[in-house]
Amino acid sequence: MxxxxxCMVLHAHLPYVRHPEFPHFMEERWLFEALTxxxxxxxxxxxxxxxxxxxxxxxxxMSPTLVHMLRDELLMNRFDSHLGALERLAESEERRNSSEPxxxxxxxxxxxxxxxxxxxxxxxxxxxxGAMADLEMRGRLxxxxxxxxxxxxPLIMVGPEAARAQVRVxxxxxxxxxxxxxxxxxxxxxxxxxxxxxxxxxxxxxxTVLETHGLLNASVTPRFGVxxxxxxxxxxxxxxRDPASSRQVWSARTGYPGDFEYRDFYRDIGFDLAPEQLxxxxxxxxxxxxTGIKYHRITHDGGxxxxxxxxxxxxxxxASWHARDFVxxxxxxxxxxxxxxxxxxxxxxxxDAELFGHWWFExxxxxxxxxxxxxxDGIPVELATLAMVLREQPINQCVQPSASTWGAGGYHExxxxxxxxxxxxxxxxxxxxxxxxxxxxxxxxxxxxxALCQSARELLLAQSSDWPFIMKTEQSTExxxxxxxxxxxxxxxxxxxxxxxxxxxxxxxxxxxxxxxxPTIDYEVYA
Numbered sequence: 001m002x003x004x005x006x007c008m009v010l011h012a013h014l015p016y017v018r019h020p021e022f023p024h025f026m027e028e029r030w031l032f033e034a035l036t037x038x039x040x041x042x043x044x045x046x047x048x049x050x051x052x053x054x055x056x057x058x059x060x061x062m063s064p065t066l067v068h069m070l071r072d073e074l075l076m077n078r079f080d081s082h083l084g085a086l087e088r089l090a091e092s093e094e095r096r097n098s099s100e101p102x103x104x105x106x107x108x109x110x111x112x113x114x115x116x117x118x119x120x121x122x123x124x125x126x127x128x129x130g131a132m133a134d135l136e137m138r139g140r141l142x143x144x145x146x147x148x149x150x151x152x153x154p155l156i157m158v159g160p161e162a163a164r165a166q167v168r169v170x171x172x173x174x175x176x177x178x179x180x181x182x183x184x185x186x187x188x189x190x191x192x193x194x195x196x197x198x199x200x201x202x203x204x205x206x207x208t209v210l211e212t213h214g215l216l217n218a219s220v221t222p223r224f225g226v227x228x229x230x231x232x233x234x235x236x237x238x239x240x241r242d243p244a245s246s247r248q249v250w251s252a253r254t255g256y257p258g259d260f261e262y263r264d265f266y267r268d269i270g271f272d273l274a275p276e277q278l279x280x281x282x283x284x285x286x287x288x289x290x291t292g293i294k295y296h297r298i299t300h301d302g303g304x305x306x307x308x309x310x311x312x313x314x315x316x317x318x319a320s321w322h323a324r325d326f327v328x329x330x331x332x333x334x335x336x337x338x339x340x341x342x343x344x345x346x347x348x349x350x351x352d353a354e355l356f357g358h359w360w361f362e363x364x365x366x367x368x369x370x371x372x373x374x375x376x377d378g379i380p381v382e383l384a385t386l387a388m389v390l391r392e393q394p395i396n397q398c399v400q401p402s403a404s405t406w407g408a409g410g411y412h413e414x415x416x417x418x419x420x421x422x423x424x425x426x427x428x429x430x431x432x433x434x435x436x437x438x439x440x441x442x443x444x445x446x447x448x449x450x451a452l453c454q455s456a457r458e459l460l461l462a463q464s465s466d467w468p469f470i471m472k473t474e475q476s477t478e479x480x481x482x483x484x485x486x487x488x489x490x491x492x493x494x495x496x497x498x499x500x501x502x503x504x505x506x507x508x509x510x511x512x513x514x515x516x517x518x519p520t521i522d523y524e525v526y527a
Contacts, residue, residue, distance in 0.1 A: 002344070003345070004227075004338060004344045004346060005347070005382045005389055006330050006347050006382065007346060007389060008383065009209060010059070011061040012354070013062075013063035014031055014065065014069065015466035015483075016065040016069065016149060016461055016515075018069065018514070026289070028075065029289065031070075032083075033290065035121075036292055037357040037361070038357035039128050039353075039357075040128065041364040043124065043132065049368055052372075054372060055371075057383045059385045059386050060142070060143050060144070062143055064169070065517060067178075068518070085279065089293065092279060093293060102309055142183070143182070146170055147170045148165070148170040148173065148460050149463055152189055152405075152412065153193070153196050155415060155416060159428060161435045161526050162431035162434065162526070164199055165525045167200060167202075168203060169460060169518055172518075185200055187209070190209060192211075192214050192403060192405075194403070198234045201235055201236050206237060206387075207238070208236060209350050210238050210240055211406040212240050212241050212242075214402055214403075215240035220399045222399055226241065227347065228346055230396050230398065239346070242348050242349055244329070244347075256326070256360075257355070257360035259298065261297060262360065262362055263296070263298070264294060264297055264298045264299065265294070265361075267294055268293065270289050270293075271288050271290075278291065295309055315361075322366060324369070324373045327377075327379050330347055333345075343393055344392070346393075348386070414469060415472070426462075427462060434455060434459050435526050437498060438452070444523070447505055450503075451503035452523035453521050455491055455498070456521055456523045457521060458487045458488075458494065458515065461517070464484075467484040468480075490511060493507075
């Protein structure tokens with residue numbers, strides 16, 4: 001029997017970016033890059049494991065905004081065109097590098113990689129969400145949902161109705177999109193404060209994940225630390241992040257992704273080549289963008305210009321070695337823990353899904369190799385989902401976790417500091433207005449109801465934690481500020497028109513066309 005259970009949790013989320021009013025929108029590439037580099041390669045690896053008969057259990061968070069975008073016809077048609085452009089660019093690169101054997105070989109590598117993307121994309125009927133849901137039905141995955149637009153619940157709870165709406169709409173969206181209730185909900189940014197667990201319990205959510213200190217600083221120190229789930233007073237099970245397993249992957253100094261054999265993220269032909277050589281992927285305004293075709297490895301002290309050429313075979317071998325090292329470390333860790341516990345220890349390792357493939361190109365292979373090494377080498381570690389752990393360990397200690405997040409500092413300050421705190425007061429005002437509108441206009445019909453439902457969408461979209469995070473990190477700051485302000489301004493105008501009794505039908509229809517997320521939303525969720 002395995003010493004313990006390893007729960008890999010991948011949090012897949014992107015902010016809602018959809019602009020049908022433009023033929024091309026630069027930030028929509030975030031979704032396209034995640035598909036080609038993360039979601040499609042991950043799906044390919046998981047299906048290959050199943051073909052090989054290798055058992056695995058993986059917990060995958062799919063945020064409601066991401067699920068909606070992955071099933072939006074406009075965005076998926078645009079991605080299909082984007083993938084075609086990548087295929088043609090890779091073929092062009094193979095011709096351009098015909099006289100350079102190593103570069104030609106790397107270009108051929110990308111021709112084959114994009115062909116593989118195409119095969120997975122077409123093979124799942126352009127429905128990645130459906131393919132993941134099928135894996136869940138076959139017992140390979142546990143798909144968790146998230147708050148509707150990834151709003152940081154402790155900050156939104158100034159108005160409890162607004163936080164409740166984030167949870168309710170997230171749970172309802174999961175039911176609508178996947179056809180079944182979610183058992184687990186990821187708290188955006190692992191943001192917890194007392195009271196959040198009650199919101200989850202009210203929606204039938206059974207479990208969630210917190211940052212390490214959220215459990216260790218609980219009202220009573222958990223007997224087994226973060227290596228066993230606990231229950232909150234409302235009956236929601238909470239799992240804590242294991243710092244040792246996270247450090248091996250996340251650490252900028254000692255983590256696996258920094259190995260010099262791995263592909264470098266920053267050196268990309270989108271910056272190296274002349275715009276005319278990039279074909280359809282060249283931005284019409286001359287803005288330099290990543291294409292995903294990168295010829296160099298990280299390289300020790302090479303600087304951006306001193307990078308050595310990438311060797312896919314050597315990188316694959318290193319990913320396999322790192323997976324073996326990771327599994328061995330977990331086995332040793334679990335053996336030590338099991339000697340002082342009355343149950344099998346649980347090691348919960350949560351990561352942003354986009355780390356695997358986007359930031360760390362070899363990441364999807366690393367994940368699959370973990371399952372292969374456990375299977376082939378007889379390592380006494382079980383790859384389990386969080387739901388599987390609760391089935392085995394239904395009786396657990398009851399504690400009240402402490403307020404916490406997994407951002408820098410650990411206590412919400414990333415999302416409320418000098419660069420972004422201005423947003424909180426406007427969101428608080430808008431939340432109170434939405435609750436007031438709902439109470440003053442119960443049972444609305446026709447255009448009034450549509451305007452109220454659209455008001456709810458705009459408020460939810462403005463509450464995304466992505467906007468203050470981007471402002472804090474000062475990357476794409478203007479984009480984040482513009483989106484937050486746009487959704488707020490739309491909300492305030494809608495609220496004013498609803499109160500006047502004269503919503504603009506043309507404008508409401510235009511907003512429904514632009515911001516069409518949560519098609520089944522009921523504004524009375526704010527009642």
